[in-house]
Amino acid sequence: MIGPGIKRGTAELAVLSVLGDGPLHGYEMARRIEEQTHGSLRFTLASLYPLLYKLEKRGWLRGAWETSDTGRRRRCYRLTSEGKKKLVPIRREWDELFRALHRLTKERHA
Amino acid sequence: MIGPGIKRGTAELAVLSVLGDGPLHGYEMARRIEEQTHGSLRFTLASLYPLLYKLEKRGWLRGAWETSDTGRRRRCYRLTSEGKKKLVPIRREWDELFRALHRLTKERHA
DNA sequence: CTCTATATATAGGATTCTTATGTATAGGAG
């Protein structure tokens, strides 16, 4: 489990990434993020929902109410075409950040 | 250059990493971090100094005033033995975070 | 003497995430 304060900025990337596979509702997003990172990346639902509203307001997601097979009311989010376009440069930015930090933490005495 | 909001949590790692090579004063830390990450990681001096005070208060750094060859007054920071010990698990945490995010952004359809 | 680079410092605010709390329903155990 990643310590507090270290995860900052990762939530948006995580949400956009899992939505890249297809539409999902919030509760399932959180479950998949935790599962696919083997529990090392986990953020609470109380963090997730405000983020979804923000991304929807920004036009990257669109949410639609639906009723599941089990009769449960829930809000299903999908990436908009704008959101899909943004995902590419965001991943590139993160990749740059990773490489930059690796240069700092590993490639000493250069 | 990494966009705003995406860098969060990286400053502490960056500072501890450059200090892992030896004692430095603030201005030089910022310069090296920018140089060693090829400009992609850069945080302002106004962010740096409060961080140094916090890390010193926490006991991971110790700062000492000195006068440089050019007669300039500056504060030189070095890792304490406690700070050196902390650097190991912090690097491991970051490595976990990187791997977790890679699983999310790359290893789809698993 | 002016301008730039060096060097430290703080106030104020924006952003991001967490803890705590609340609402509501489906389905199983008893």
Add this chain to the structure above:
DNA sequence: CTCCTATACATAAGAATCCTATATATAGAG
């Protein structure tokens, strides 16, 4: 039928982190 758990969404209040703006001061170049 009732209690409990898992599912599902929601908001308030605050902590943590970083940035912009601003301030001070000095060395060296021209």
